[in-house]
Each structure stands twice: as structure tokens, then as C-alpha cells.
Amino acid sequence: MTATTIVPEARSASATLRRNFWRGVWRVMKRKPSRMLGVVIMAGFAFMGIFGPMLYPDRLPRDTNALYAAPSWAHPFGTDFEGTDVLALVVTGSRYVLLTGLVTAVITVVLGAGIGLFAGFRRGRWDSVLMRITDMKLTIPGLPLLLVLSTIWKFTSAIEMGLVLGLLGWGGVARAVRSQTLSLRERGFVEAARGLGLSTTHIIGRELLPSMAPYIAMNMLIAVTGAVYAQVGLFFLGVLPFEANNWGVMLNLAVFGGGALTTTAALPYLLAPLLAILLLTLGIVLVVDAMDEIFNPRLREE
Amino acid sequence: MKRVAAVVSLLSLAAVTATACSSTSTGGSSAGGGVFTTIDGFKPGLDVNGPINPWNPKGNMFQGYNSMKLGWKKNHLTDPNQFYPGIAASWDIAPDNSSITLHLQPNNKWSDGTPVTAEDVKLSIALAYTQGSTAFSVDPGAAGAASDVEIIDDHTVKISQDMSNPSVTFVRGVMDSFVVPAHIWKDAVPANFWDTLKAARGEGAEAEKARAEITAQSDKVLAFAPAKDVSAGPYTLERMNPGEALLVKNKNFYNAANVGPDQVKLLNYTGNEQIWNYLISGKLDNAPFTAVPADVMKRIGQTPGNAVVKGFSPVSVAMAFNQSKKPYDNVHVRRGLAYLINRDEITKIASPEGGTPALTTTGIHQKPAEAWLGSELSQLEPYKLDAAKAEKEFKEAGLKKTGGKWTLPDGKPWKFTINVPAPFSDWVSAAKAVTSQLNEAGVTAEVLTTADYPLYLSELSAGKYDVGFWLVALGPAPYNIYQRLYGASNGWSILGGKIKHSAPGKDGNWMGSPETIDVKGVGKVNPGELTGKLNTAPESEQKAIISQLAKAANQDLPVIQLWDYVNTQFINTNRFTGFPENESDLLRETSGVWIQLGMIKKK
Numbered sequence: 001m002t003a004t005t006i007v008p009e010a011r012s013a014s015a016t017l018r019r020n021f022w023r024g025v026w027r028v029m030k031r032k033p034s035r036m037l038g039v040v041i042m043a044g045f046a047f048m049g050i051f052g053p054m055l056y057p058d059r060l061p062r063d064t065n066a067l068y069a070a071p072s073w074a075h076p077f078g079t080d081f082e083g084t085d086v087l088a089l090v091v092t093g094s095r096y097v098l099l100t101g102l103v104t105a106v107i108t109v110v111l112g113a114g115i116g117l118f119a120g121f122r123r124g125r126w127d128s129v130l131m132r133i134t135d136m137k138l139t140i141p142g143l144p145l146l147l148v149l150s151t152i153w154k155f156t157s158a159i160e161m162g163l164v165l166g167l168l169g170w171g172g173v174a175r176a177v178r179s180q181t182l183s184l185r186e187r188g189f190v191e192a193a194r195g196l197g198l199s200t201t202h203i204i205g206r207e208l209l210p211s212m213a214p215y216i217a218m219n220m221l222i223a224v225t226g227a228v229y230a231q232v233g234l235f236f237l238g239v240l241p242f243e244a245n246n247w248g249v250m251l252n253l254a255v256f257g258g259g260a261l262t263t264t265a266a267l268p269y270l271l272a273p274l275l276a277i278l279l280l281t282l283g284i285v286l287v288v289d290a291m292d293e294i295f296n297p298r299l300r301e302e
Numbered sequence: 303m304k305r306v307a308a309v310v311s312l313l314s315l316a317a318v319t320a321t322a323c324s325s326t327s328t329g330g331s332s333a334g335g336g337v338f339t340t341i342d343g344f345k346p347g348l349d350v351n352g353p354i355n356p357w358n359p360k361g362n363m364f365q366g367y368n369s370m371k372l373g374w375k376k377n378h379l380t381d382p383n384q385f386y387p388g389i390a391a392s393w394d395i396a397p398d399n400s401s402i403t404l405h406l407q408p409n410n411k412w413s414d415g416t417p418v419t420a421e422d423v424k425l426s427i428a429l430a431y432t433q434g435s436t437a438f439s440v441d442p443g444a445a446g447a448a449s450d451v452e453i454i455d456d457h458t459v460k461i462s463q464d465m466s467n468p469s470v471t472f473v474r475g476v477m478d479s480f481v482v483p484a485h486i487w488k489d490a491v492p493a494n495f496w497d498t499l500k501a502a503r504g505e506g507a508e509a510e511k512a513r514a515e516i517t518a519q520s521d522k523v524l525a526f527a528p529a530k531d532v533s534a535g536p537y538t539l540e541r542m543n544p545g546e547a548l549l550v551k552n553k554n555f556y557n558a559a560n561v562g563p564d565q566v567k568l569l570n571y572t573g574n575e576q577i578w579n580y581l582i583s584g585k586l587d588n589a590p591f592t593a594v595p596a597d598v599m600k601r602i603g604q605t606p607g608n609a610v611v612k613g614f615s616p617v618s619v620a621m622a623f624n625q626s627k628k629p630y631d632n633v634h635v636r637r638g639l640a641y642l643i644n645r646d647e648i649t650k651i652a653s654p655e656g657g658t659p660a661l662t663t664t665g666i667h668q669k670p671a672e673a674w675l676g677s678e679l680s681q682l683e684p685y686k687l688d689a690a691k692a693e694k695e696f697k698e699a700g701l702k703k704t705g706g707k708w709t710l711p712d713g714k715p716w717k718f719t720i721n722v723p724a725p726f727s728d729w730v731s732a733a734k735a736v737t738s739q740l741n742e743a744g745v746t747a748e749v750l751t752t753a754d755y756p757l758y759l760s761e762l763s764a765g766k767y768d769v770g771f772w773l774v775a776l777g778p779a780p781y782n783i784y785q786r787l788y789g790a791s792n793g794w795s796i797l798g799g800k801i802k803h804s805a806p807g808k809d810g811n812w813m814g815s816p817e818t819i820d821v822k823g824v825g826k827v828n829p830g831e832l833t834g835k836l837n838t839a840p841e842s843e844q845k846a847i848i849s850q851l852a853k854a855a856n857q858d859l860p861v862i863q864l865w866d867y868v869n870t871q872f873i874n875t876n877r878f879t880g881f882p883e884n885e886s887d888l889l890r891e892t893s894g895v896w897i898q899l900g901m902i903k904k905k
Contacts, residue, residue, distance in 0.1 A: 059741050064647050068597065081731045082651050082738060151753050238724030242751040244734055255575065257727035258595050262578045265597030 028293045038286025045280055049098035052091040060084045060092065060245075068258060068265040078268035081257055084244070086272045093245035094276070097228055099158035100165065104227035107166025109220045112173025113212070117204055119174070120181025131178065138171040142230070150239040161240075165227045173219050180212050214295025221284045221291075228277060247273035336877055336904040338563035340893050341571050341580070342367075343590035348570040350542050353527030356480040357433050362542060363480075366894020367549050367566055368533040372404060372423070373477035374895045376887040377616055379670040381841075382779035383473045386891070386899060389418060389481045389534060391556075395473050401462040402473050408457060411554035412483045413531070413538045420453040422534075425484040427451050427461070428495045432519040437461070437475025440502045440513045443797045445837050446472040449503070467799035469837040471779045483532045490526045491519060536561045536898040545570050560900030562878065581608060581872050588881070588893040589872040591615065593728050596654045607876030613889035614669050615869035616777035618660060619729070620861035621720065621736070625814035626806040627768045629699060629710055636859040638695035639718075640685040642743045643736055649865040652732035657865035664852040665787045667775040667866045674780070674848045682856040689743060706744050717746045721767040723758035724751035729771045732864060763791060765812040774861060780844050781836040784851050787829070787860050788815070794830025801834040813860055821854045829854045878902050 029035050063069075063083040071078045077086035119130040145168065155161040184190060185208070193203050234240050235248025243249055250273045258266025342364045349360040356363040363369035373385030373393070383395065390404040410418040427448075430438040439447045446469025450462040463472045492498070495516075502512035531539040536558070537549035549566040552558065569585070571577050577592045584605045594602065602608055621643075623630040630636060645659040661668045662684045664675070671679055696703075700711035710716045718740055722729040730751060737747035750767075752758040762770045774786045788794055793804045793811035806814030818828050832847050832854075839847060855861075869889050873881045880901040882888040888896055896902055 059738070062738060064651065067651060068595075082735050147753075151757060154750070238730075238751060239753040240751075242722075242724070242730060242734070242749040244749075252724075253727060253731065256573070256725075257731050259575065259578060259598035262575060262582065263595075263597045263601045266595070 025290075025294055028290055032289075034286050035290040038283045038290065041279055041283030042287055045094065045098060045283065048091055048094045050095075053095055056088050056092050060088050068269065070265075071268050077272040080244070080250070080269050081253060081266075086250075086269050089245040089250060090247065090272045090276050093243070093247055093250070093273075096158045096161075096243070097231065097247055100162040100231050101224035101227040103159055103162025104165040104169060105220045105223040107163060108169045108173055108223040109216055111166070112170035112219070113177050113209075113216050115170070116174040116177025117181050117208065117212075120178035121185055121200070121204060121208070123182070127178070131175070134171050134174045137168075138175070140168070142168045143233070146230070146234055147237070147239055150234060154241050156241055161231055162227065165230055166223075169223060169226060173216070173223075176219075177212060177216065180215065181208060184208055184211055214291055217295075218288050218291055221288050225281050225284050228280060232273075232277060247276060334562055334564060334904060336563045337565040337567055338587050338878060338893070338897065338902065339567045339569065339585055340588045341577060341586065341590070342568050342892070344892075345568075347572050348542065348544065348547055348568070350544055353525065354531045354539060355524070355526055355528070356482065357429070358524050362531075362539055362547060364539075364547070364549070364568055364892075364894060366535065366892035366896075366898060367537045367568070368531055368535045368539050368552075370481050370533070370535045371477070372479050372481060374891045375474065375478060377614075377778050377890045378887065379614065379673045379778060380780075382471060382777070382782075383477075384887075385477050386888070386895065388477075389423065390477070393473075393477070398465075399463060399468065399470060399472055400465055401460055402476050403454070403458060403460045404476075406457040406459070407556040410534055410556040413533045413552045413554055414483075415554060416483065416485055416532075417456075418481070418534050419456050419484075420459045422481055422484045423459045424451055424453060425487060425491070426479060426481045428491045428499075429482065429487065429523050430479050431495075431499060431516055432491065432523045434517070434520075435475060435479065436469075437463075437472055438479070440499070440516050442505075442509075442513075443467075443795075445469040445796050445799065446475055448472070448476065467796075469781065470839075471781060471837070474779065481534065483534070486528045486532050487526065490523050536894065537566050540565075555898070557898060557900055561897055562880070562900075562903040563897060566894070566897070578602065581605065584608060584874055584876065586872065587874050587878050588896075590892065591656065591867075591869050591871060593653065594655050594870070599655045602872065605874075607874040609873050609875060611871045611873055611882060611884055611886075611889060613869040613871070613882075613885050613887070614667070615867045615890065616667055616670065616775060616783075617773055617867040618667050618775040618863055619657075619732075619865055619867070620660075620663070620772050620774045620863045622770055622772035622774075622813060622861040623859075624765055624768055624770075624812055625816075625860070626765060626812075629701065629716065630768060631814070632699040633858055634695040634699035635701065636862070637685070638692040638699065638701075639740070639745070640859055640862045641688045641692035641695065642740055642745065643685075643862060643864070644687045644739055645864055647739070648732050648735050651735045652728045653865055653867070655868075656728075656870045657867050659865050660863035663856055663859055663861065663863040665774055665855040665861075665863070666783055666848070666852060667777065669866075670775075670777055670783075671852070674845060675852055678849055678852070682852065685862075692743065703744060708745050715746065717748065719748050719750055719768050721750050721752060721758070721762070721770040723755040723771075724753055725755060726771075733771065736864075763810050763812050765807055772861060774863060775866070779836075780848055781833065784829075784833040784836060784848075787813075787855055788833040788851070789830075792830065792860065793817070794833065796834055796837070801831050803830055815858065815860045819854050819858050821850065821857055824850050824853055827854055829858075875905075877905055879905055 066079050066083045067081060069075055069079040075085045080086055115130050119127040190203060190207055193207050232248035235246050236251045238252050251270060254260040254266045254270035258269055260266035260270035344365060352360040352362045354363060355361040356369045371388045372390045373388045376384040378384045389406060391407045392405045394403045406418060412418060427438055431440060436446055437448050445467045447464050448461050449464035452460045454460055461476050498512045498515055502509055502516055533552055536552055536555045538552050540548045540550045547568040551561055551564050555561060569580060574592055577589055578598050580586045581589055581602045582605055584607060623636055625631045649657050649659040662682050664671050696708055701708050708716055720733045720736060722733045733749045737749055740747040752761060775783055776786055777783045790810050792813040792815050795802055803817055804811045818826050820826050827850055829851055832851050835847055836844060871889055880903045882896060
């Protein structure tokens with residue numbers, strides 16, 4: 001009898017909690033319009049990555065009488081070395097860049113948080129082994145390794161690229177999550193959970209993880225920007241396969257082929273992908289700022 | 303721009319006249335002085351710690367300035383054996399090319415005052431053997447190698463060719479050798495070097511051992527680092543920092559009286575963008591060939607004093623097929639592709655200032671092609687853009703068109719993949735433009751880049767690519783030109799004076815052309831053997847052989863020639879005059895050579 005009455009109450013309590021949470025989110029967003037802008041930018045990029053390439057034909061049209069054309073209504077960012085619209089290149093190229101960022105972020109967070117939580121909670125031998133592995137991983141310089149890898153691996157799909165970047169990037173997250181776990185596991189509520197005889201899975205999943213969720217989520221977003229920089233950098237250096245609409249390839253060809261740093265003709269061709277990267281970073285930074293306040297009540301100015 | 307170039311031509315003509323006059327009067331000292339600023343096209347990235355050693359790639363010896371060769375190549379359209387004097391003032395070539403006798407500059411001294419003698423030349427030849435060069439090689443299979451070096455007197459050296467395996471490039475190989483001072487370099491090779499070399503020329507185990515001994519010296523010679531620069535060139539290296547090398551006039555140089563600039567500054571650069579910026583700021587008195595985008599070219603032209611001089615450069619770029627891979631083994635596929643590629647558009651996109659679209663595929667740059675082939679050139683198939691002809695060729699090859707896309711004869715999808723090295727931005731944009739053109743014509747095409755050029759070449763020769771960009775027409779020696787199409791990379795190599803053919807995929811044969819081709823109007827030819835013959839054939843026969851090879855290449859298309867490079871150089875006439883004019887053969891040598899010949903004078 002009692003059980004039947006408790007369950008609906010618990011349900012309505014959690015529903016209220018969720019409602020309050022979203023209300024809180026809305027309040028946080030409203031307080032600084034820049035945060036709304038961040039969300040809009042991120043939504044815009046998500047839309048561009050998913051639907052952008054569908055807006056253009058498979059083979060982008062080119063006009064060989066308008067090489068490096070100046071910006072105009074028809075070509076807001078001008079044209080490239082063979083007369084293709086630069087905006088079309090940025091839009092169609094966004095899918096690879098964003099998908100790589102996403103895959104990298106997921107791998108970084110899953111591996112980093114998993115290893116950090118396990119090591120911090122178990123301590124002892126497991127901690128030593130996992131942290132030595134993490135230390136070793138942290139000593140491997142990412143960029144030189146990627147340069148070497150690129151000579152044998154062509155990274156033709158975004159998932160491959162994301163996988164490699166993710167596998168190279170989890171070390172920092174693992175270390176930070178471990179130290180948070182070490183601190184949280186000594187707190188009263190964890191002690192209480194242990195005293196109640198709750199399972200390890202429960203303690204990790206229901207007690208520890210939610211306290212660290214905002215931190216992990218922020219790391220995930222930051223990992224996206226890291227991945228975008230890393231792969232655009234690799235393409236810029238010209239060590240990865242050529243794809244005319246890849247942002248890094250565009251930067252490379254604008255500088256080395258078009259002389260964008262010397263004269264103005266190829267400048268829009270250089271600025272378009274740069275602007276895209278800048279906007280994406282800005283969007284992520286603004287959203288991270290909002291998340292910080294949502295998850296950390298002490299920051300709320302109420 | 304053209305008007306400026308014309309002015310420059312007039313100025314340089316005037317300067318040459320002035321030089322001629324001054325040498326008879328005051329020795330030209332009135333036109334001396336000033337700092338001539340340029341870059342060394344052979345040395346991207348100056349290395350302060352590099353040895354003063356001409357053989358070391360990082361060495362701080364700059365050709366024409368403080369590093370001297372026996373002579374300076376003219377790279378004449380058809381005659382590879384024309385030179386400007388260097389350490390050698392003149393030379394006699396035996397009519398059968400069996401020997402060359404060098405007469406050294408009579409009053410030439412090293413910068414420390416020691417006379418330049420035949421001993422210096424002989425020791426430099428010994429050093430060249432350790433590095434292996436065309437004329438000085440211990441490889442028993444090498445054609446056109448020297449057999450004897452004889453000092454006739456202090457200023458005369460006779461070098462004979464091994465006539466069991468001769469080559470017309472022997473003389474060129476000799477003249478293209480560095481000369482260093484024997485009194486500084488004597489310890490770089492063992493005293494018994496010439497005995498070892500004699501033993502190396504024999505056969506059997508002992509000869510093998512001697513050859514190994516000589517090549518083992520290579521690293522020691524490369525690392526040899528004299529404490530200071532002792533030069534027989536117009537300049538000596540004074541000091542260096544990571545940004546520039548400063549060279550000062552060598553008073554002992556044989557033509558010092560006519561050397562204009564007192565100092566030469568060679569600026570450091572690691573990429574073309576740096577050169578563009580130097581040019582825009584008007585810093586450089588000369589920059590050798592540099593790839594330049596159209597807009598940057600315009601900007602460089604706006605700087606007062608800057609002008610462009612253009613000449614011939616024996617280099618063309620082509621798209622080469624790996625015929626071991628299907629469907630590129632089928633000549634109709636290659637021809638069909640040639641009909642779909644608009645070379646004018648490719649050149650406009652990729653090399654607007656430094657190239658002219660190839661007239662057709664002959665394997666030769668269009669300028670020497672006109673000289674070698676004459677009216678026959680116009681009779682070759684020009685492969686002008688023609689979709690209907692392409693369709694006919696593809697159909698003949700059995701390719702099928704389904705849904706607007708060409709597929710292989712068995713109906714499987716066909717993807718045309720071009721490989722290019724990523725650092726060559728003109729090749730990358732050309733390859734992209736080729737794929738755009740092919741995609742529009744229904745051939746699914748993509749570009750794949752490789753991280754750097756050495757890796758690209760090794761993967762290409764390992765047969766990993768279907769199609770790749772490949773430099774051709776590397777003249778002026780006709781043998782050198784055609785060995786790019788029908789040489790080792792296509793299976794033909796010369797061993798002990800005999801041509802040997804290796805099957806595709808073996809011994810570096812990645813092009814995999816058929817061994818014989820039935821050429822229309824000529825009959826069955828073995829292009830590799832014909833190419834080998836160019837090594838020994840007298841000039842009178844070379845024309846006929848080249849005509850056959852050009853027809854074979856034009857019909858069989860082992861490569862599709864895209865554009866011929868134009869040697870586009872920049873000069874600045876604010877500080878100096880006397881620069882070579884358009885089409886001058888001196889444009890194929892460094893400005894150090896212009897200076898040492900007495901051309902460049904202070905304004």
C-alpha cells in the first residue's frame with residue numbers, strides 16, 4: 001500500500017525538479033543575451049553540418065572566368081582558385097569538421113571520465129596502473145605523432161580522424177576526473193551511501209557522476225574546439241588528404257597558393273574558414289559559460 | 303609589365319656595351335660598389351652551422367658566388383654541351399666526344415692568394431667520385447663516365463671518357479663539377495685514392511671492394527668543413543646569421559676588375575611567401591624562378607624598379623599513368639582523358655605566370671620541340687578539348703556510360719585518382735582543376751595528396767598510385783629528356799652499355815608501358831632502346847630518333863603533358879643594371895654567374 005503511494009510522489013518530485021532545472025536554465029540564459037547567442041551559433045553549426053551539404057549539388061559549380069573573385073552578392077566570400085563559391089565550400093566542408101569534433105569529444109569524455117572515475121574510486125593498485133598509463137599518454141606529443149601517423153594513415157573519414165584525436169586527448173580529462181573523484185569519495189554523502197550498503201554502481205552512477213557532470217560536459221565542448229583546431233591544423237600543414245572544401249585545405253591554398261597573407265585577392269578565401277572556426281569557438285565558449293552557472297549554484301547571482 | 307621588361311632589356315644591352323668598353327680602359331672599377339641582394343634558389347633555409355662545402359646540401363657554398371664549377375651550363379635548346387667559362391677559361395672537346403681538355407683561367411687565384419692549378423681540379427674530381435656524378439662514377443653500369451684524368455701542365459687537364467659505354471652527356475658531366483682548393487681539401491680523400499680508383503675499374507671481388515671503399519668516403523667528404531672560406535669565385539663568405547649570408551668581393555678572382563657589387567647578401571627563405579614579401583618591399587635585386595599567384599605578381603610589379611625577365615626552362619609537368627593498373631593499360635582510356643583535359647584552363651588556374659599550356663604531348667618542352675621536330679610538331683595529334691572524341695575513345699576501350707557516369711567495362715565504378723605532393727600548391731590546384739573537368743564529363747575523379755615530395759616519389763616508384771604528377775622534358779640533353787618517359791621508371795635501364803627491360807612492378811618500373819609500340823607511319827619501335835641510342839648517336843641521327851620518340855609518346859601517351867614551365871625571374875633596376883634580357887640563356891644560371899661574367903654594374 002505504502003509503496004504505491006510513494007512512487008507517484010517520487011515521480012512528481014522528479015518532474016518538479018526537472019521543471020525547476022529547465023526554469024533555472026532559462027533564467028541563466030536570459031541573464032546574459034550572449035549566452036543565447038552561443039546557443040544560436042551552436043544550433044546554426046549543427047544545422048549546417050547536418051543539412052548544409054544537402055543545399056548544394058554534389059559537384060559545386062565553378063566559374064573559371066572568376067578566379068579569386070571579390071566578394072559580391074552571388075559570392076559573399078568570393079571564389080577560390082578555380083572559381084568555386086567560397087561560402088559553398090565552407091558550408092559543405094562543415095560536416096567533416098563537426099563530425100570529427102563530435103567523435104573526438106565523445107571518445108575523450110567516455111575514456112577520460114571512465115578511467116578517471118575508476119582510478120579515483122578504486123585507488124590502490126588500479127589507480128597506480130591507470131595513472132601511470134595516463135602519465136605516459138600525456139607525455140606523447142600529439143602533433144608530431146599525428147604528423148607521423150598521417151604518412152601511413154590517410155584519415156579519409158571523419159570518424160577515423162575523430163577516433164585518433166579522441167584517443168590522443170583523453171589524458172587530461174582522466175587526471176582531472178580522478179582528482180575530483182578522490183575528493184568527492186571522502187564526502188559525507190558518499191560515506192552515507194556506503195553506510196546504507198548501496199552498490200558501487202549506484203555510488204558511482206548516482207552519487208559521484210552527477211556532481212561531476214557539468215565539468216565533464218564542459219570538457220566535452222572544449223574537446224570539440226581542440227579537435228577542430230587539431231584537424232584544421234593538420235590539413236593546413238598539407239599532411240592529410242586533399243578535400244577542396246576542408247577548412248584546413250582552404251586555409252593552406254589561400255596562403256600558399258593564393259598569397260592571401262601578401263595581397264588581398266585571396267583574403268576572403270582565407271577569412272571564410274577562419275571566421276567559421278572563430279564563430280564555432282565563440283559559440284562553444286558562450287555555452288560553456290552558461291553551463292558553468294547552471295551546474296554551479298554558487299555562481300548564480302540570485 | 304612588358305614595357306618595363308623592354309626597358310630592362312635595353313638597359314642590359316647598354317650595360318654589356320659599357321662593360322666591353324670599360325675592360326679596355328679602367329677595368330670597370332667606376333661601376334663597382336654596392337650590396338647586391340638576392341636569394342639562392344638552391345638553398346631554401348640557410349644553415350648557420352652548415353659546412354663550407356659545395357657537396358653538402360646544407361653547405362654554405364653558393365653557386366656562382368663563392369662556389370665555382372669548371373663551366374656554367376647554357377642549357378641550350380638542343381646542344382647540351384655549351385657553357386660559359388668558370389674555373390676553365392676554354393676547353394677542347396674531341397670530335398668523337400672521347401675526351402675534353404680544360405684550359406684553366408691563367409691568372410686565377412684562391413682568395414688566400416694560392417694559384418688555382420690543375421691539381422685543384424684533379425683533387426676536386428676525386429671528391430666528385432666519392433659523391434658519384436654522371437661523369438665521375440664508379441658504378442660499372444654508368445654511361446658517359448670518365449676513364450682517365452691527366453694533368454698536362456699547371457693549367458691544363460685532359461679528361462677521357464670510357465668509350466666502352468659512352469654518352470653525349472660526358473662533357474656536360476665534366477663541366478658541371480665543383481672545384482675546391484687542394485691545399486685545404488687534401489685530407490678529405492686518402493692519398494692512395496687514384497690507385498683505389500684504378501682497382502675499382504676492374505672486375506671481380508677486388509674491384510668491388512675498391513668501389514665500396516670509394517663510396518664509403520662519401521659521408522666523410524660531405525662532413526668535411528674547412529675553417530674558413532677559401533674561394534676562387536667572385537666572393538667569399540664573410541659572415542652568416544639565420545636571416546642572411548654576407549659575401550664580400552674576392553680581390554684575387556680572375557675577373558675581379560669587372561665584378562660590380564662589392565658585397566652580396568643572400569637572404570634566408572623557407573617558403574615562396576617570404577620571397578614574395580621581399581620582392582614587394584623591393585629588397586631583392588634578383589629572385590630566381592618562384593611560383594607567384596597572379597595578384598601577387600601584380601603587387602610585385604607595382605614596386606618601383608621591379609621588373610620581370612622571362613626565359614626558357616627545360617621543364618614540363620605531366621600527368622603520368624601507372625599502366626599496371628586498369629583501365630590505364632588501355633591507350634584509348636589515356637587518349638580519352640587527354641581529350642577531356644583543358645590544358646589552357648589548367649595552366650590559367652595553376653601556373654598563370656610561370657607556365658604555358660603544353661601544345662600537345664611529345665615528352666619535350668615546346669621550345670626545343672620546335673627546334674628538334676620543326677614542321678613535324680604540327681602534324682602530331684594536339685589533343686584539343688573534344689568531348690565527342692573522348693567518348694569515342696572510351697567506348698573503344700569498352701568503358702560504359704550509365705547514368706551520366708563512366709564505368710569500367712565490367713560495369714564496376716571507375717574512380718580516377720590523381721596523386722600529388724601536398725607542398726606543391728600549383729600541382730595541387732592543377733590536380734583539383736583536372737578532377738573538376740573530368741567530373742563534369744562524367745569521370746568520377748578525386749585528388750589525393752602526399753605529405754612531402756620525397757615520400758611522394760618513393761610511393762610513386764613503388765607503384766602505389768594510379769596516376770601522379772611527373773616532371774618531364776628535363777633537357778637539354780635528348781637522352782635526359784626521354785629517359786623521363788622511357789627510362790628506369792618505365793622499365794628500361796642501361797647496364798654495361800646495354801639496354802635492359804624490366805617487367806612492370808620490377809626494378810622501379812612503375813609506368814609499365816608496353817615494350818614495343820606500333821607507331822603510325824614509323825612501325826614497331828622499342829622506345830626504351832631508342833632513348834638509349836640518344837646517349838651515343840651523333841647529332842645528325844638524334845633528330846630522327848627524337849622524331850620517332852615524339853610520335854610514339856604522342857600516340858601512346860604514357861603521360862599527358864599539361865604545361866611547360868617558363869623561367870620567370872624578378873629583377874630590380876633601382877640599384878644595379880646589366881641584368882640578362884628576356885630569353886637569355888644566363889637566366890638558367892644564378893645571378894652570381896651574371897656578376898662574375900662582369901654584367902652587373904652599380905647604377
